[in-house]
Amino acid sequence: MADSKLMRGTMILTAATFASKILGLIYIFPFTAIVGQTGIALYSYGYLPYTVLLSLATLGVPLAVSKFVSKYHALGDYRTGHRLFKSGLLFMGLSGVLAFMLLYFAAPYLVPLIIKNPTENGNSFEDIVFTIRMVSVALIVVPMMSIIRGYFQGFQSMGPTAISQVVEQIVRIVFILAVTFSIVQVMQGSLGVAVGFATFAAFVGALGGLTVLVVYWFKRKKYIYEQIEQSKVDHELSLKSMYKELISYALPLSFVGLAIPLYQLIDLFTFNNTLIGNLLSQEESEVAFAVFSNTAHKIILIPMALATALSITLLPTITKSYTTNDQPLLQKQITQTYQVILFLTVPAAVGMAVLAYPAFGALYGMDDYEIGGYILRYYAPITLFFSLFAVTAAILQGMNKQKYAVVALCVGLLLKLSLNTWLLSLFGPLGGVFATYLGYTSSLIVTVWAIGKFAEFNYVLIAKRALLILIFAAFMALGVSIVNTGMQTIFPITTQLQAFPSLFLGITVGAVIYLYLGYRSNLAGQVLGARFRFLKKKKKQQQEG
Known part of the structure; x- marks a missing residue:
């Protein structure tokens, strides 16, 4: 029963993470149409230092806390996990504020490392500083979210993390597109201000995700405290011991990510x-x-x-x-x-x-x-x-x-x-x-x-399969190249709309060639297993006929 609950929760979390990533990929297309590549560069100047600092501030906390809490729950000790949660909220809140202050005040010193002498032909010194400072505010909220998510996951409850991730991403994207369109297209404002507010969307999205987690907390608070009261054992670990164990889980996860x-x-x-x-x-x-x-x-x-x-x-x-x-x-x-x-x-x-x-x-x-x-x-x-x-x-x-x-x-x-x-x-x-x-x-x-x-x-075996896949991909590339060259000869790409026929036909031809070769060689069936059983059956019927 517990295994099926964990598997179901893992699938929900995987689906939510995948949905969140896809949303994070899709919004960039309309966003680029609004601010252009120069605006995207400015956005990256703020977001890249923020991403690294956020990862360092949270140190892979959700998975590490989840592993820590579930371990002690399995031993009948709910108190130790809850003590980590309470002290962790305070610790992550402080680390978030420190990370925010570090990035906020470091902004003017980061600019020369990005562009030594910004000119009027690109993004200005002031715009880059403004963008970095706007995104830094999110560091106050996001680390605390990570420990709440990890604590829920320790109960094998993936729903709060999954829903908060998706809500956070949706709120962030809606804010980015709405605020940049309003500033650039409606108010005819500057690109620097628009992109600065676009990075501020990280904070707005985080508030959305945190709201979801707080609602879940109040719904489950009574159940959690009942579990704590029913604890069979209390390991009475010191904070030092708890954090030492937590860091041993978190550092590798954080660094590789x-x-x-x-x-x-x-x-x-x-x-x-x-x-x-x-x-x-x-x-x-x-x-x-x-x-x-x-x-x-x-x-x-x-x-x-x-x-x-x-x-x-x-x-x-x-x-x-x-x-x-x-x-x-x-x-x-x-x-x-x-x-x-x-x-x-x-x-x-x-x-x-x-x-x-x-x-x-x-x-x-x-x-x-x-x-x-x-x-x-x-x-x-x-x-x-x-x-x-x-x-x-x-x-x-x-x-x-x-x-x-x-x-x-x-x-x-x-x-x-x-x-x-x-x-x-x-x-x-x-x-x-x-x-x-x-x-x-x-x-x-x-x-x-x-x-x-x-x-x-x-x-x-992997080397043999990789060689076969590369050969099939080479045939696919040849077919797609011929189609792409022919399409661009007949329909040259001069507008965004005219690029779609070449792209669509190229993808279609490539998929047909590759999947046909994979099917005829039975490579697709061997690699994807059950997903291609119906193809194997069809092939068998054809041979019998």
């Missing part, structure tokens, strides 16, 4: 200062940065979200298989996870690279069509690297070998940091793309090696 924001933070502090004056003007560099760090990046995250959402359901069972030393089952689960990721993400990465120009034009318009399509073409395959690192790190976490995921991330970040400026000066905006590839490749070498060593995993 920071992978993409930390890579982007390196770009934030090197991209413009390397390119402006040497290769590009401030305006050109900011547009390229906006595409690289946000608009093209958002497109790349779509297949990653789909692939990880499907594979993540396999990961909780890996912990059980590893703990019980069930080697055959563990090998099967890891194989299945790798295969799902490769089968879904490789064609998506290849397809995005081939259809980069129509995809960017259809989603963001023609204003920065050339630079957008150019960067997306080279950056698209990174979605495979993002997905593989996320999943391999999660597998190592399931095996209690998360320190190797942390080591892998550190190796990648050091490589990115040491090469980024040099590669930017050599290749322009693509230098940042190449440095990210090198960083993630080095991280994957470590995680893949660690899984092979500690799970005694043999990669021969």
Whole structure:
């Protein structure tokens, strides 16, 4: 009964997280139409430091608190978890205020690290400071939300977290689009003010999410206190002992989850200062940065979200298989996870690279069509690297070998940091793309090696399947390239609307070619299992007929 409740709750939380991520991807299209790529660059200047500081302030708290509370609940001790919750609220409130003050007062000192001497041809010093300070206010609220979510999850109740996440995202997006449209289109206000208020939406959204959690708390308060009174045992842990245990859970979770924001933070502090004056003007560099760090990046995250959402359901069972030393089952689960990721993400990465120009034009318009399509073409395959690192790190976490995921991330970040400026000066905006590839490749070498060593995993089958998937993706790319070239010869892309036929037909042709090859070879059935049983049955009937 408890297992089914936990599984149902995990599915609800996974669905809510996925929905929240999709909403976070979709809003960027109308938002870009309102503020343009220069506005998106300004938005990134505020949001990237905020994201990193938020992660450091919360330190993976929801999952860590959930693990801590559920552990002591299983021992019949509800008091220890509640003591952590009460002291944690105070601690996270203080850490949130300190993080807010740090970011707010550091804003003027961060600007020269982003752009040494802002000019009138791009975002000004004042606008960047204003944007960073507006987003910093959210740090007061969000850390407290994280501990409330973790506490509810410790009761195996995922609903409060799931609903608050979705409400937070919806409120944030509605506020962003409404306030920026009003300032830019209705009141004819400045771009700097509009984007500043757009980052303030993080605080408004957080209030929405917190309201949901407070309502849940008052509904369940009586039940929670009844559980505390019925506690069979009290471990009477000191606060020091509790936080030591909590940090041991939280640090690896937090650091690995920071992978993409930390890579982007390196770009934030090197991209413009390397390119402006040497290769590009401030305006050109900011547009390229906006595409690289946000608009093209958002497109790349779509297949990653789909692939990880499907594979993540396999990961909780890996912990059980590893703990019980069930080697055959563990090998099967890891194989299945790798295969799902490769089968879904490789064609998506290849397809995005081939259809980069129509995809960017259809989603963001023609204003920065050339630079957008150019960067997306080279950056698209990174979605495979993002997905593989996320999943391999999660597998190592399931095996209690998360320190190797942390080591892998550190190796990648050091490589990115040491090469980024040099590669930017050599290749322009693509230098940042190449440095990210090198960083993630080095991280994957470590995680893949660690899984092979500690799970005694043999990669021969995965290598064969990966080769077959790459061959199918190459055939798909050839077909899509022919269709895309033909379409753009007949219907040149000169408006946003004209980009859609090339994109739609390219996606359709690519899907048909790839899925047909996957079906005929039975690769789809082997990788996706039950999802393709009806195809196997159909094939069998055809053979019998």
